[in-house]
Each structure stands twice: as structure tokens, then as C-alpha cells.
């Protein structure tokens with residue numbers, strides 16, 4: 001039966017779509033903390049819960065290896081996300097994080113980590129309401145334990161632990177359609193190293209195109225062209241926070257970032273997050289991308305794809321097209337093979353002109369226990385998850 005689990009959860013149900021009489025906002029009221037289930041949900045007998053403290057190199061490595069071998073693959077199973085350890089530590093420890101929301105499942109006998117799910121706190125605005133939510137991510141079950149119905153109990157357990165911290169809403173994305181997307185986004189790719197992308201099968205040589213013609217098509221200047229374009233530094237946090245808060249107001253759903261959030265999420269970290277700004281009598285523009293390599297599954301010449309993912313970008317003086325072209329230029333310079341973006345925010349305005357091609361899939365955005373009566377166009381969405 002389709003969505004047997006999700007029909008039991010406080011999420012928008014397909015049957016409610018377009019029913020304007022239902023009020024927007026929380027679907028269920030908070031439960032008194034004393035009534036939240038105090039003990040963990042039951043797992044099948046051979047398994048036990050563990051809380052994954054990402055401070056220890058050993059646990060970090062276990063989580064890294066589980067994801068590197070068992071996390072999301074593209075539709076043709078040619079690539080698998082390969083989040084780095086540094087990235088995972090960054091992604092899982094933002095201001096106000098809870099270690100208890102980093103949940104593992106391991107085999108009692110062997111102590112082997114076989115499943116994982118995480119939450120991090122995020123203040124997210126939906127229309128005029130700023131809501132404390134959990135951003136749920138990295139749901140992963142070992143390939144050998146699929147269809148044992150572990151995912152539903154893991155989702156219930158992370159929900160229970162989020163409830164214990166008096167948080168009642170969540171945001172998450174998935175490549176599959178579940179009840180009920182608040183937005184369906186298309187992903188796009190801009191080739192930076194077309195020869196490698198064609199060799200690994202990520203891209204195909206265009207019709208009537210030669211390899212040399214293709215390389216020439218995607219060629220980029222050796223350095224950024226906007227005067228005042230430079231890496232973000234700690235001293236820029238107040239200005240970038242002001243710029244970003246002002247810019248994100250235009251979207252129906254967007255993060256409500258303060259200076260501490262900006263300092264964590266947007267200060268550059270080598271091979272994790274890159275951020276740049278344009279300073280000409282004040283900070284006028286900002287662009288950023290995160291680093292998420294993918295394992296190339298079964299290719300003789302290459303084992304990994306170095307990919308940049310567009311994060312938050314703000315243009316108030318430099319045209320967004322020119323700002324993003326500078327982002328492509330610095331990504332190419334740093335050896336990225338491809339630059340990925342969703343059609344969220346104002347991204348549609350530059351995708352085609354900067355020679356992005358549409359990906360072969362969609363990313364669905366979801367809210368848990370929060371109803372919006374209408375799905376959002378991607379251009380109304382100001383939220384990028386990792």
C-alpha cells in the first residue's frame with residue numbers, strides 16, 4: 001500500500017490539497033512534554049540505537065563510511081553522494097545543535113553501524129511565521145537492510161527526540177514524491193570539466209558536437225571579473241547577515257538567519273563551504289556554494305566527481321548573471337568538475353544563459369506538521385538543504 005507510514009503522520013495529505021478551508025500552520029498542536037514518549041521506539045531484535053557523537057574521529061569515520069557506501073545514488077546508480085567527514089561535522093553541528101538528534105542504528109552483536117538519521121535546529125519562516133524547526137537529513141539504511149521497514153521507526157525516533165526539545169515542525173527533502181511536497185524543484189548542472197563528465201557518463205557529447213567543440217563551449221576565464229569580488233571573512237558576518245536577511249524576505253519559505261547562523265553556515269571552510277562577496281563602498285552582493293563530491297561507481301579512469309552545489313546568493317548591485325559567472329570561474333579554478341543548482345530563488349534567471357543543463361530528476365521539499373494550502377513555485381522558495 002502506498003505511503004502506509006506517511007498517512008499516519010501529521011503532514012499535508014494529498015486528499016487535502018487545495019482545500020482552502022483548512023487553516024495554514026501547524027497541523028497538530030504541541031504535546032505536553034510529560035506526555036512525549038520518554039523511551040526510544042522498539043527496534044527489531046538484532047539492532048540497538050546509538051547516539052552518534054560526531055566529535056570522535058572514530059564515530060565520524062563510521063558515519064562517513066556508512067554514507068559513502070550506502071547513501072543516495074542517482075537514478076542510474078552511476079554516482080553516490082560522498083559527503084566528507086569535515087562536511088558532516090559542519091552540517092551536523094550548527095548553533096544550538098543536539099547530539100541526541102544524531103541517531104544511529106547498530107547491530108548489537110557486531111556493534112556495526114547500519115543506519116543513520118539526523119536533525120539540526122533551524123529557524124524557518126513560512127509566510128509571516130518564524131518557526132523553530134528541525135532540518136532532517138542523512139536518512140540512510142545499509143543496502144543489505146533495505147525493505148525491513150527500518151526507515152519508519154527511525155523517522156518516529158528522530159521525531160520523538162525532536163519533540164523532547166519542544167520542537168514540533170521539521171523540514172526535509174527527498175528525490176521521491178511523498179505526502180505532500182511544498183515544492184517540486186528541478187536540478188541543473190553546469191559542466192566545468194566536460195571531458196571528465198562525458199568519460200564518467202554524467203554528461204553525453206551533444207549531437208553534432210565534437211569533444212574539442214564541447215570543451216570550448218564550457219571554457220571560462222582564468223579569474224573572476226567583478227571588481228571587489230573576494231572571499232568572505234569573519235569581519236563580513238554583520239554585513240552579509242544584513243544583506244541575506246533583506247534578500248530572503250521575498251520568499252514564502254526561507255531560513256531566518258542571525259549572525260551566529262551566518263558565521264556557521266557561510267564562513268568559508270576548505271572543501272566544505274565557499275563564500276564570496278562584492279565589496280564596493282559596502283557589501284553589495286554575495287554568492288556561496290558547498291562541496292559535495294560523488295563516488296563514481298565503476299569507472300576505470302575516475303573514482304570521484306568533485307561537485308559544487310549553489311547555496312545562498314544575493315545580488316543587489318552586480319547582476320546575478322555576472323555574480324554566478326564569477327562563482328563558476330572560481331569553482332573551475334578550484335578544480336570542480338560540475339556546478340549544480342536547483343531552480344529555487346532567482347536561479348532560473350541565470351541557469352540557461354550560464355549554460356546549465358537540466359538534470360534528470362527533481363528534488364521534493366517537505367514540511368512536517370505544518371500545512372501550506374498551496375504548493376510553492378521554486379522561485380517562491382528560499383531554502384537550500386545540504
Ligand SMILES: COc1cccc(CC(=N)NC(=O)c2cccnc2OC2CCNCC2)c1
Pocket residue numbers: 072073074075079080081173175187188292294305309340341342359361363385386
Ligand atoms: C552526481 O552524483 C549524484 C549522486 C547522488 C544523487 C544524484 C542526483 C540527486 N539526487 N541530486 C540532488 O538531489 C541534487 C541536485 C542538485 C542540487 N542539490 C541536490 O541535492 C542536494 C540537496 C538535498 N540533499 C542532497 C544534496 C547525483
